Amino acid sequence: MKRLKALAKRAFTSEKTTTAGRVLAEPIIIPRDQHPISRSALSKNAVKVLYRLHNSGYDAYLVGGCVRDLLLGIQPKDFDVVTNATPEQIKRLFGNCRLIGRRFRLAHVVFGKEIIEVATFRGHHDSPDSSDKIAQQNDKGMLLRDNVYGDIEEDAERRDFTVNALYYNIADFAIYDFADGVKDIEAGQLRLIGDAEQRYREDPVRMLRAIRFATKLNMKLTPQVAEPIPRLADLLGHIPPARLFEEFLKLFMAGKAAANFEQLSEFGLFQMLFPMLKQYIKNPDSESFQLIRRSFADTDKRVNNDQRVTPAYLVAVLLWYPLQARQQQLMAEGGLPPVDALNIAAADVVGKQAQSIAIPKRFSMPARDIWHLQQRMERTKGGARVRSVLEHGRFRAAYDFLLLRADIATGDEQQLLQQAAQRWTEWQNQPQSAAKPSNQGRRRSNRRRKPRSQNSSSPARND
Structure with missing residues (x-):
């Protein structure tokens, strides 16, 4: 130095x-x-x-x-x-x-x-x-x-x-x-x-790069750099959604997600990346704002501890409130059951988000799994269904999301989510006893299986 x-x-x-x-x-x-x-x-x-x-x-x-x-x-x-x-x-x-x-x-x-x-x-x-x-x-x-x-x-x-x-x-x-x-x-x-305005107009992604470099390098934006950003933020609407997904990864998967979220929100850029979240981040004291900010802070902690992170988890968290609102609307207006409403709502919010940031299926599909598991984990009280959830490939991400929701929630919902979180914490520590299905009511078959020939082969299982 x-x-x-x-x-x-x-x-x-x-x-x-x-x-x-x-x-x-x-x-x-x-x-x-x-x-x-x-x-x-x-x-x-x-x-x-x-x-x-x-x-x-x-x-x-x-x-x-x-x-x-x-x-x-x-x-x-x-x-x-x-x-x-x-x-x-x-x-x-x-x-x-x-x-x-x-x-x-x-x-x-x-x-x-x-x-x-x-x-x-x-x-x-x-x-x-x-x-x-x-x-x-x-x-x-x-x-x-x-x-x-x-x-x-x-x-x-x-x-x-x-x-x-x-x-x-x-x-x-x-x-x-x-x-x-x-x-x-x-x-x-x-x-x-x-000229800052000209450079931003040439490539609006430079506004995102300004925020990312400032947080990564611990630098301050000069007035020349900062002043035009709020009034030019809407230029991001002209950037291909696939390119903005690459910027999403750089901003939120590199250990500076929380700081980038604060800066992007202040300059009106985050609202351009996630238009459906505008109403949910207006109040920094709101439950929705706290959930989003905590998810970024938790991601930073994992990145800095060299732990695995996936964009699917952040997608699931960020679109959670728009998903819930759309699901409730479908249930109220169309009389759909919760699972059907969730399926349609998931397709709707992912499709709408793709207009600004294109989320590849390899991340949007796991995000849907995490959403579905939230419903299952809230309702499951025990029995054979516990094992199927524990063995699900997205269980760990869904469990972390459940813990986050329980920690952020208030009122009656907080109690329900905390109880669910406690159950799943205990069940995964004792999966055999908790998830073992009961044999009561099952009839044993007296038929004996034919011995397998030593030369026969069975298809490989991809468990």
Whole structure:
């Protein structure tokens, strides 16, 4: 950290320092002996990619979050590479490469479970030599397709935040700081490059990224970053729901869910991600608000303890109140029994939520199981049904949800849920005695089974 402060001091005193929101006329170059990043801290596969690009005559840099995190002493999860090679040229260099994306054409170099993302330097849309490239914007200013290539200076100007405009050059092992990012790291502030409103209009997801980086890095949003967000929050409605699901995972499954929820709610962004929850989070003292906040805090605790978490659990919690409201409506208006009403309500709320965040079936279906188990766990008093619930694949998630509901509930519902929670706590500690079905009333068959031939085989069970 002392070395980082020295770097920040140099950035403060550099003659190349720019005004806020713009890149430097020339980058601050921090030589290898003046920064803490060592090649031993880098992904071996990322180093392979960098060297092959470099040895093939191309520029090659690590860029963005991995450089930023290494300066902060955080081990990066991903290592992104940027180069002046085009995606097609990159693909010719790597047999394990695949090209993805239409909006941003990217190369993924695959090493087993690790993927090194390689991007070509981005250029400006109005560049005179970009007429043969593709750059499209809608009437809101959002970039729909953007495959305009340029040089490293233009690429730095296209970065969103100053702390992400940091490049580690494999040619000389120096860090190239194009926007006083080191200074902002030391100051603990998150600052956008360029006009904030224009950058948000180009890509509204940057508003979510601002919140996520601020909580992850323990940084404050500058007024330039924060001021436009509430009035531009509705731009998230133009983002594909599948892309917002990826942002949902980053925001709420990485150990900062509770902090992100507080910030997103304050800026009106959470309400855009989950429109059905607007009425349920108006009052921070309400039962619904407390349930949601506690679910995020519990998820953070599990993530930070290296325990398993699943988006299905959060989906079940977040949509619980809209589900209950729709189920009650169906029962009152259509006279449907609870189970049928729950099935229809589940399809309705998941379908409606998919208009803003698309929830894959591998998560929405387990969420439905958790909802169904809530009803079974509330009503079951004992007997053979206990075992079937205990052996259900979603029992643990449903049990945790029941405990959460019991802890948050008030009045008569609290007593009922606490009693149910107590029963299931005892039953899972003594599953054999509690779940063993009674033999009374059963007739024994006197028929003897035919002995199985030693050469016969039975189908394998997938228990």
